[in-house]
Amino acid sequence: MKKILIADDRSEVVELVKVTLEGEGYRTIDASDGREALEKIRKEKPNLILLDIVMPKMDGFEVLSKLKNDSQTKDTPVIMLTAQGQKVDQEKGRRLGARDYITKPFSLSHLLNKIEEILT
């Protein structure tokens, strides 16, 4: 069973994504800030990470660059999941090594398609 980590400071969003992924047979791990996300990723080694940008303690970009600089985590695919819809942010995410970028609000089927695409 594939493990997916969801990092978002909004519990409603975490809940939404969890319900959706679990309905599709994925296991989920959640984190409500950047630091928690980093810790859980190192411990749990998920197959894929959904990463919000604006988060307390450590923002998504910082988490991403730390992941990419760590040989244990650098190959884990990351999808940025964020309400920052600006092009500059998308560019920054890609430059730091994010596989994809999904802007809030998003359709759940779109999210599932992207995940499936990456994991198979």
Place this chain on the structure above:
Amino acid sequence: MLKSSQISTYFNERAKDVLSLVNSEDIAGLLPLENEKQGREAKLVGGKREKLQERLNLYPDFLYFSILEKKGEVYLCTNKTHEGMLRTNVRYFVEGKKGLFVDTLSYDISKSRPAMMISAPVFDDEGKLGAVFVGEVDPTSVSAIMTERSGLGETGETYLINNYNSVLTELRKDTGRGSPTFIYTQIAQNCLDKKPTAVFFNSEYRDYIGDVVLGACMYLRERGIGIIAEIDKGEAYAHTKELGNRIFLFAGIIVAISLGLGLLLTRSIRASVQTLAEGSRRIGAGDLAHRIELRRKDEIGNLALFFNTMAENLQKSISKLENTLKDLREEVAERKRAEALIREQNERLKELDRMKSEFLSTAAHELRTPLTSILGFSEILLKRKVGKKRQDTFLKTINKEAEGLADIINDLLDVSGIESGRGFKMKKAPIELKEVILENVDLFKSQTDKHTFKMNIPPDLPKIEADKDRIGQVIENLLSNALKFSPQGGEITVSVEEVNDGVKTIVTDKGMGISKKDLPHVFEKFYRAERVSRLAIGGTGLGLAIAKYIVESHGGRIWAESKLGKGSTFSFTLPTRTSKRRGGRRVL
């Protein structure tokens, strides 16, 4: 004839004096040294000047000696004040470089006396020009010759008077109380009234000391000067015992007059030319206010007039230019001020623009986040079969997020109303402030389990006339901020106090506080402290701006106090009904 030859002999002798001086060892030793020019040592020059003075003492016919260096600067002079002056274009320097030069006797206006310069080159050891030596002949020596009675017997003399009967030259006879300054004799009056251009004879009359004399006179129009020659009657008749002698006498008088006249004419023209030269030099050097004072009807006079007109025109043009320049300078200064103002405003606009685009980005973020939940959960509800209990949870979330969205949209509309100047209407009615506060506190209590609420509201609070919903909005905003900015939890206090003509509401938290830098800006719309964004604390930066508008629309005041890391206190006042009436009806 006698006088002219005497003068030329005199001049020749002085010229010889100069020649022997420039060839002497003494003068050669006084020349400027090659490397001395820059830092002339006062002591050295002083010693040389003393030596020059010693020379001068041996030549009583000279007023002063000076040594001019090759470029015309007065290097050394027995009259110290002349040292350092430039004589580059002066004739005695220009001519004196070439060889012995004897200047013609001229009237020096600046010194008000006749001047006579003699100059000659001084050569150094190698036979090259080292300097020009100049000596000025004492004019009194010349004048002595002029007033000598030769040819006019024992009592004869010549003298000059001006239009005001003032005597210009030395007189021979003494009144016993010195020589008179003014002469009002018959011949003087004749001379000044008739202004004879040819020799006018005056028979017996009394001279300035009362002696009976014979005389002749002539008037020089150019200079406005009369020349008078006279001889005692006794002597004249003694001489004219014979008719021939008498003729000789008059011939003598005429010769005397002619001689004086010739000298005077030369002097007059030379003086005029000098005045003209000096005047044009001054004008040329930039002294445009200078006018050449020459009233002659000849070419020299015309030239002077031309110079004066030229100077006047130049002066006018320059003052016009100066005025234009002044105007231009003022305009430039004015423009610079305007530019600075524009730049300042531009900076302010840029800052506002930056705040707005930042606001747009945060606003978009704030709108997208609740929309994600609303769309997502409704998608689940529509596409999947979900149990009744989960259905309820999802619907509650959708509802809560939609309300949050509505709040943000209302804030945006409020700000847009304030921005456009429309504002928003207040439906004022007497309200119980306590009631409004309790409603809001209850609402927030149910949303948090980390915070405790403390209330300090007196029981008999006067009613206030206000828009209940809007005041509720202010309290909600302050409480929401208190919660938001104390994420660790803690006590939130709401107090109300009666103050002059109103009530004061105070909301205090023990949260993160506001920095000194941010505190003055918290009520500005779109303003969000950098720290707030960094901490990922949501918000549009509109709430406090709207609260301020509402409070002020009610005639109240809102302010904040804070200590970083210790917490913040927000206070606002609202006037009570009575004070409101006194203040007149507020139109919104």
